[in-house]
Amino acid sequence: MKIKGTVSIVTGGTLGIGRATVEQLLELGGKVVIADIKCGDGMIEELNRKYGGGDKVAVYTKCNVTVHDDLVSTISKAIEEFERFDVLVNNAGIGGSQSFWDAQDTSDSDLVIATNLTSVLNLTRLAVQHWNSDPELTGVVVNLASILAFEPMPGGIPYNAAKAGVVNFTSTCAYLHPKIRVNAVAPGFVNTDIFQCSALALAEIKRRRELNDVLEPIDIAKQIIKCIEDDSMYGETVSVHPNIPPFVRKLHKAVYP
Numbered sequence: 727m728k729i730k731g732t733v734s735i736v737t738g739g740t741l742g743i744g745r746a747t748v749e750q751l752l753e754l755g756g757k758v759v760i761a762d763i764k765c766g767d768g769m770i771e772e773l774n775r776k777y778g779g780g781d782k783v784a785v786y787t788k789c790n791v792t793v794h795d796d797l798v799s800t801i802s803k804a805i806e807e808f809e810r811f812d813v814l815v816n817n818a819g820i821g822g823s824q825s826f827w828d829a830q831d832t833s834d835s836d837l838v839i840a841t842n843l844t845s846v847l848n849l850t851r852l853a854v855q856h857w858n859s860d861p862e863l864t865g866v867v868v869n870l871a872s873i874l875a876f877e878p879m880p881g882g883i884p885y886n887a888a889k890a891g892v893v894n895f896t897s898t899c900a901y902l903h904p905k906i907r908v909n910a911v912a913p914g915f916v917n918t919d920i921f922q923c924s925a926l927a928l929a930e931i932k933r934r935r936e937l938n939d940v941l942e943p944i945d946i947a948k949q950i951i952k953c954i955e956d957d958s959m960y961g962e963t964v965s966v967h968p969n970i971p972p973f974v975r976k977l978h979k980a981v982y983p
């Protein structure tokens with residue numbers, strides 16, 4: 727699917743990898759709905775000036791991906807504003823702030839699973855229902871997984887499990903092809919604010935920066951664009967690491983029984 731003329735929803739599109747993806751989509755002639763819990767001051771005006779020459783190419787919708795009504799209104803917003811919806815980038819995510827084994831209740835791990843996994847299933851389902859409502863419509867989904875789905879570290883137990891769930895969900899969705907293609911990108915460590923969540927995470931990113939073992943958001947955004955544009959890709963998870971070319975993780979793709 728060529729990006730030009732398409733409409734994408736990017737969850738968590740205000741910062742980090744999501745923001746870089748938004749800019750790549752706009753650069754390539756797409757339109758974007760940024761679905762995030764927050765929006766930078768003047769951010770939408772700046773994007774419309776830079777990429778639309780004043781025309782509306784980007785809109786913001788306040789969306790907490792853990793709230794189902796927000797997911798429903800995000801899809802409606804894309805159709806109201808741009809009369810179509812072609813691409814979903816399930817990018818919003820958080821790291822946990824507590825040590826899993828020390829926690830006295832489930833609130834932190836519940837929130838990590840709800841944000842990083844449950845929302846991906848729920849918003850993808852709404853998108854698929856939209857595309858399936860008309861035989862002429864097609865759609866593409868890209869999910870953000872993580873290297874930690876394959877190479878878990880003890881720091882983020884619910885996070886690792888959520889990202890492994892995202893990879894599994896992506897493989898399961900393979901059978902929706904060719905009408906709907908679902909892929910995932912599994913980044914290594916990327917220089918973003920997500921590491922503000924805990925002292926352990928901050929220490930890890932600092933250590934990796936010193937080893938030159940971090941990626942920039944644009945590296946991931948480019949792979950997300952490839953997953954959207956390459957019609958031969960479906961049910962794949964692509965790992966992106968510093969200093970080596972991206973590679974597809976071999977997993978069984980679900981087929982229709």
Ligand SMILES: NC(=O)c1ccc[n+]([C@@H]2O[C@H](COP(=O)([O-])OP(=O)(O)OC[C@H]3O[C@@H](n4cnc5c(N)ncnc54)[C@H](O)[C@@H]3O)[C@@H](O)[C@H]2O)c1
Nearest residue numbers: 738740741742743763790791818819872915916918919920
């Ligand atoms: N940074 C990394 O090293 C790394 C590595 C692998 C995977 N990832 C994944 O990439 C994705 C983006 O991460 P990032 O590093 O750009 O993070 P980030 O913290 O820089 O940005 C996350 C964005 O998501 C938004 N967000 C958070 N909770 C939300 C919610 N409930 N509803 C809607 N929006 C919400 C934030 O406001 C923010 O704009 C996440 O899914 C993350 O797990 C990141």
